[in-house]
Amino acid sequence: MIKVVAIGDVHGMWADLWRVLKATAACTPKYEPSDALLSGRYQVVCVGDLVHYKDERAYALAVGAEHYDLDDPGHLRRAAKAQIRELYRFKDFADKAGASLQIILGNHDEAALRHTYELGTRGGLKHREFDAEHGGVELPDDLKAWISDFPREVEHYGVHFAHAGPTVGMQHFDDFFYHDVDTKTWWYEKPELVQQAGHRFGVYGHTVMKEGIYIDKEHSFAMIDALSHRQFLEMIVSDDRLDYSVAEL
Template identity: 45%
Template sequence: MRSKFIVIGDVHADFDTLWSALRSASCMDAEGRPTMPVRSGLYQVVLIGDLVHPKNEREYARLIGQDTFDPKDPDDLFMAARAQVKALEKLHAYQQAAPHAVHIILGNHDDAVLTSEYLLGTASGLVHVEFDPARGGVLLPDHLRQWFQTFLRELRVGQVQFAHVGPLPAMTSYDDLFYADSTHKRWWHDSPEYVQMAGLEFGVYGHTQMQDGIMVNHTAGFAMVDALHAREYLEVILDTDQQPGPLSSRPVLF
């Protein structure tokens, strides 16, 4: 059976663009529900992780409908959390309508919301604390926390892997060693042979933003898809019955 996998990179609370990508790929209807190809399993949706935390203050401000965002202002934090919860509820309902065909990978930002153990931020000094009560934020609602706990560390279809960071097992555990190891942002450039070393035919990963859009390394057998900002998703055709690797893969601009 041939299936089309629509893979969307790190969302980081840019849900409007996520909805646009799903509609462009014929995976979401006007009411926000999975389309017939998704419900039938002909189309498989894979979200590669990091649903939460806008990437910068400008995106936080846009999220809450204001000109500015102050990460130290409890009101701004509450509005940022509330806006994300509303969108997460919509995404939860979407997946619940086709759980066999909508797959969500656990990103390190999603994991940080669950544990509150690590304070994540940006090089500019922005910290993501809207879901951290100890730092002025609010807890993610229990039913959404339980949903997050069902997210996959990886999805494998034959010898094709979908994961948030990279092909190695250590890249799926967001612990002290993970955050101390800078190679998690550089492996795709410095050590692309990791995919073949892991015994994979092809891998699809996020975590590192691709400024120029989705990057596909056909020689090493992987794609880096953190490119929602560039309005791109990856389309992968797999023969789930016979072929260990993809029949085709291509970035799609929407």
């Protein structure tokens, strides 16, 4: 039996991420992995998208300006470096935690590595800070290697964790992923997909939950992109036990 702490999309909300880790006793007051985490009794799963702030205000705060200017290379560089600094800090924690901390690859993480697709916010803000061709700063090679090794899915006792959804097509961020409406709507239009895929329960991010974490008990899944609400999912899981609850800081 293990306790699983599942955390939604981070998108540069590092302070909230660390608050969750401390509140759940996954890390110590000195930001080191706790004994419970190191022993494997606790498992932490982040469902992806560590990078790219969610809105202009967050970018402005990161670069220390009243407004974030996408056409200012200085702003792009500062936005990149602010995230790189925090990525290194979290990487150090993850390296020490070992297999007890699993970070799933999100589409924004992959976009920051390869620049195959230019992603943006609903407000039209483009995420270009890691693209040198647009004046940004490339992720350092060691961070690229670390992120490239993130799994696309994780499973604990039949509970499935992935970034966007329960199917294989939702784990590969290609043309099909970006043009298939199911990627964003499956959870309310085709909620049966989790059980059809054979999962005991599913935990996913990617789609912002405006009202906080959404749990569909009938179809056995949770949508947890709600770190901005300071919410996360706590689970107790074994072969014959599956308990879960929404926690809020």
